[in-house]
Every structure is written in C-alpha cells, then in structure tokens.
Amino acid sequence: MSTPTRSTPVRPTPGRPVLRIRGVHKSYGPTEVLHGVDLTGRAGEVLAVVGANGAGKSTLIKILAGAERMSAGELQLDGEDVALRSPHDAHTHGIRTVHQELTLVPELSVTENLLMGHFPRRLGGLIDWKAAHRRARDLLDGIGYGAIDPRVKAGRLTVARQQMVEIAKALVSEGGEPKVLVLDEPSAVLAGSDLEALFVLIRRLQERGVLIIYVSHRLAEVTELATSIVVIKDGRVVAETTPDRTDENELIRLMAGRPAGQLYPARRPADGDTLLDVSGLGRTGELSDVSFVLRAGEITGLFGLVGSGRSELARCVFGAEPARTGAVRAPGSDAVRFHSPREAIAAGLALVTEDRKGTGLVLGLSTAENIGLTTLRTTTRGPLLDTARRRRDVVSMVDRLDIRPAHSAKLPVRTLSGGNQQKAVLAKWLLTGPRVLLLDEPTRGVDMATRAEIYRMLDQLARDGMAILLISSDLTEVLGATDRVLVMHEGRIAAELPSEGTTEDTVLAHAIGHAA
C-alpha cells in the first residue's frame, strides 16, 4: 500500500504493562458478541487490533471507552482493578478514545470544542477568549496540526481535519496526557500529509510511554506501525503476533478464518448489454463530469475515500439527490436523469444505501413490512393491500436469502443481526425485480459468514443478467468481489481498472490522487 514515506519505525522495548484485560464477555440480550477477550498492552507500545467487520472490535472499544459495560471479565490499569462505569470514568483513569464517529459540536469553534469545560477565565468568571484561542493554537501546534485555525467552527472543517481535532481533544483534556489512547480507524478519513502527521504523532506519544491501541483494517498500515498485533474473530482473540512474524496475507487468513481467495466467488467478466449509462454527471461541490456504464452480468466496484463523492454518486444516479448536469440513461426509459427514486425504480434501478439503519430500514417495523415496503403500491386488491400475496412474497424472500431466524418476519427488524438486516434490505429490492443494483457498503457491520453469502448472491445475480455496482471502502472487497473497479477522487472518476491483476496499492494511489 502506498502509505506516505516515513522515518524508520521506532520500536522501543515495550515497558511495563499498562492495561490488562482478562476474560471480557459482552452480551446484548441473548446474543454474546465477546466470548472472553484477553489483552495486555505495555507502555510505549502500539497495539494493533484487527478483525473483520462484526468481529467485535467496536464492542471492545466501547468497553474500553466506558460507553458499554462488560458482562463479565476484569480490567486492570497499572496493576489495579478498575471498573469503567461511564465514559467519564474511562477518561479520569487516563483512557482516551477517538471514536470513528465524529463527536465535535459543529456549530462551536475548534477552540470551544477543545477546551470545553475548562476555559481560561478572566477576573469575574468570564471566558478569556484571547487566551483560549492561544491555548488551542499551542495545543494544535504541539501535536503537528498547526494548520488548523482554532477560531473556525468545527463543522466547517473537512472530515479529515475534524478527525485531527478529535485526536487533539483526546490528548489535551483534563487529567493531562493519557495512559492509553484508543484510535478507532483513525486513518479511514486521512490521506497524504494528514496521515503522515498522525503517524509522527503516534511515534512521539509512543516515546513518551503512552500505550496506543490502534484499530484499523488497513493492514499495510498496521504491519508498519504496530509493535504487536492482536487478531479478533467472532468475539475471540484468535492470534497475537508481531509485524516481524506475520504478513498481510496471514492476517487476512486469520481474520476471515479462510484464505483470502475463497471469500469471493471466482468471477468471469461477461460482456453484456449496457443497462445503465451515466455520462457527465455533475453536482456542485460533490461530483464533476462522472461517466461510466454498467453492463449486464458484470459486477463493477467503486472505491473512494470518505469525501470522494462515492455515496453522493449513487444517490444522484438513483434520483435521491438532484444532479446539476449530465445524463443517466437506462434502456427502455425515456428519462435523461431520474428526478426521484420512484422514477429510478420504475426504470429498473435499486439502491442499497450505506446507512442500513437510517435509510435502508424502518427499524420499528417488522421484517415483513420492511421487505414489503417497495411493493406497497403494487400489491393491492381494490383499495386494500393484498396481504396473502404480500405474505407469500415475504416468505419466498426469507427462504431465498435464508434470512434468520425464519420465523422472525413478524418481529421488529431491529431484533435481527446486522447480516440478516442487510439481507432484508436486499430482499426488499429484489422484490422490485431490478436490472441495475447499486450497493453502497453492503457488507459493513456484517459478519464474515454472511459476507461470503452476499458475495455469492451478487455473483449469482450478475450471472442471471443483472448489472451491479458495488461501492466499498474495503480495498480487498472492492477488488475481490468485482470484475472491474472505478476509483473516485474528489468527485471524479480517477481511474477504471480491471480487478484481475490490480493491486490495492494502485487503487489507493488513484484514490488519494497520487497516481503516477
């Protein structure tokens, strides 16, 4: 992977154990997601935690952050038993967490976000703004993020910059420097010099004896940065190793429980008819001059970093957001572009959105109702819904996609696992009989077994003549499950590459805009 060049990694001899967790279990209702996790982290160590989606990394992080309480197990800090009952507890014990979700208040300035709760005061208790901004600037400078203006509203910063402020906030808040800094996918939104600054910062903290727990799925980064690596799979630690003793391929095998190749069905590129022709699509500030075609029988990947416009592209194509210029044509439809999802659906399109819980499902409704949502208007008898027919549709979909538990159709869809929820979303769209299927991060938060099923299903749908666009931020997936890959950079298609024989490095280089 072409991560930016850096100085030789510092790998000091690990110091005393700072954090030790033993036998951590976590259950949500009847479902246990962590089955006894042990971890030891030493001062000055970069402990990488890797695992596939749904392996339990997030849950572990939430426990460390005090946002969730473990169902069983113990946690020691500097040899003393500690109970983390709240995020505040974790904080005062010196465990700082930078979550993947941004937690800045967008309407407040960077200074306010950084110093919240402990502003420098003037006589009389008023906030000394001059001193506050100066302090914020010093803090940012001190950790190599001097480029950020502390007076700007946090919401105005790019996502990458906001992430940097988050990290600064974790370092500076009351209680001084952290003992343990947990970084959850910190590089997901960083690239180029921003990423470099993060690595320099991590090295510096390491030298000062901070334990860094680094969660990432970018394996190249992990092998370069970490002093030790822990692999989590299905809620258990399946391997503890060091970068010297392992490589990316072995890590993938450990995470997936099978060789990387077997996860994805073998694809044979087909040369079918064009089912979607996007030309010159533009939307101010998000997309410019995007052109590509989707063909029957083909799975096309779309890769881009956060902010590259990959989700906006899908929404624009689908008519969920208006485009300013360009055309989206499907055979048999007269539309130049789709002005609403309804038009797109009528032309044979379907969109599985990235945000399954927010825009893919209506969480409070039953699985059956969610599956039947797209066919509400078409399955009627007189003024009433044809309940018998709708029930048959749902049963056949539950059967075909193996949605479990099978009797769950009447239960609220929120009680299903992530993988089965995603199947319900797919079922909803398959009922419309689409010819073009757009999928935005369909395997996020989905367990390994279900991911394999989804890849097989997409493969089969393509073989049956569907045109599929698979949008993903997972490099392995976007190359493994597809026939060719479109790479987006700053709202444009930067490259179109065959999946066979293209390396992750090449794709990433185009996505960052560093391609030769």
Added chain:
Amino acid sequence: MTEQLTRTTGPGDGGPPPPRGVRLPRLTVAGHDITVETGIVALLVVFVVVAGSTTEAFLTEGNITNLLKQMVTTGLLAYGMLAVILTGGIDLSVGSVVAFSGIVAAGLSSGLPVPVAMAVGVASGIGFGLVNGALVARFQLAPFVVTLAALTTIRGLAFVYSETPVAPEKPGFFELGSAVIGPLPVSTLIMLGVFLVGGVFLSRTPAGRSLVAIGGSAETVRLAGIGVRRHIVLAYTISGACAGLAGVILASRVGIAQPSVGTAFELDAIAACVIGGASLAGGKGSVRATFAGVLVLALINNLLNLYDVQSFWQQVLKGLIIVAVILIQRTGRFRSATVNDPNPGKASPS
C-alpha cells in the same frame, strides 16, 4: 454532510439492541405484543369496578349515555392526532378547528340547509388540515411551529366570524348530537365508525402503511419510491377533517357554538395517543390502544365529576394519572435510554 451523518449512524456489531433496565413481562398473542392493550383494558376494568361499587350514579343509563357522548370529541380528535403523530408530527390546531367549524356550521345553518352548513364546517377543517400539511411537507417547517401558528390563527378566525356565541335556531341542527339508535348515541356511532374505518386504513392500505413507515424513517420510504410529502399532507388533512367533524358534533350536542370552545382539546387528544403507547417521535402507535386511551380519559373525567372533585383538582389528578399510566408502560424503554450510553441507539461499525 452525508458522510458525517452516515458515520454517526453506522450499523453495529449485528447484535440486537441491549435490553437494559427493568422490563415488564411482555404479553404476546400470535406474535403481536398486546401488553399495552391488556394493561389499559385492565385499568378500564378497575375504573369501572371501583366506580360502580362506590357511586351509584355511575351505572345509571343517564350517566353512561352522557359518558358515551362526552368521549366523542376527544375520540375524533385522537384518531386524527394519531395519524399525524405516526408520521412523527403533531397537530396543535385541532382545538381551534373545533371552535371554527362549529361556529361556521351554526352560523350558516340559519340561511342554508343544516346538512350543507355542517358539511361546510367539516370542509373548513379539511382546508385547515391541507394548509398545515402543505406547510409541513412542502416547506419542511417544524410541525409544532406550523400548527402552533395555526392554533392561534384559527382561534382568531373563529372570533372574527362571531365574537359572541351563535345559537342555531333550526331544531334539525341538534339532531346529530342528540339522536340515539337504541341505547347508543349516533355521535358515538360515528366516532366508532371513524375508528373502525381508520383502523383498516392504517393497517391495511398502502397509504396507511406508508404513514407509519414515514414516521420510522422518511428517507427509507422516499428511497422505496413512495411520495413522502403527499402522505404527510394526507395525515394533517385527516386530522383537520376529524377536528371539523368533532366541532360540528359538539356544537350540535351543546346546542350553541362558542368561539372560545375547544381550548386545550389538543392536549387530551395527544394524551389519548400517548396513553395508547404512541411515540411522539413517530412510527409507533396503535388505533386500538388509542381508543382505549380515549376511554381512560373519559372515565377519569366522568368519575372525578361524580365524586364531585373540584375542577382544579381534577386537572391535577388527571395529569398525575396520565404520567402514572405512561410511566408504567414505558419503564423498560425509559430506563434503557438513560443508562450510561452517550449515543443511545447508535453504534459504529467494527
């Protein structure tokens, strides 16, 4: 913007949401959770038994008929309110619509045939509902603000129409509110009809299911190819129509139309929905349980009257009873949302 939103609401590790805090045992029949309904029915039975055994005035024909008539207004308003609440909205204007439609119907009845005058009254409610719905759906204004403005505007219009109470002269005007079929008042039957038809509408028609789904996630519904705006307009129109009908029936029953009538009626309607387990966030609510909520409120009023409780104390007691009922129902949810989770309901990808 989109990126940021999706980052904060990503899917979790696949586990169902953690059940935390105290949970009441759940009763289910054929997969349907009937805890709320059962609880309310039990409460009603208790009310009736207590009332029947402590005051002789309760189980008299006169009182029962009175009770049945009194619940018509709240009942009609509550059904309309439920339709709006299901979409995640609220309609604060219904009390004012009651006054306006009643006074217009009463006023016009002197010159027009009674059914026509009454139809105009109901139509005025439909009109106000359309405007409310259009403002909420088309201009994306907050339902609370839109209908708060409508509340004061329509109340003002009622006074503009007539500052003093209007007393209709034609005896035909009083038919609707006073006629009975057998033991049942016609107005009560109309309300029951609204609940029956309305129940089928919400549970068995594409539009009804769309309304419920919109309250859960409007964007999911829009992406499924369903027009969100017109369904929102429809919900407010239903509420307006119910309020218009309630106003006409009330004027007919009382025999006089006052521009000041209906103040705070919207609160009883909301209370009935909430007692019935509806969520003000939308997407959750039951027609049957809302009807039970209407009965609960009517019984509370009726009993407090029979016990001769002073009216201010009636208000206090009613408020406390509502809080108690809702607390009992929501114990599980209430607890889980407050325990130690900075982002309830939100999880991040692993």
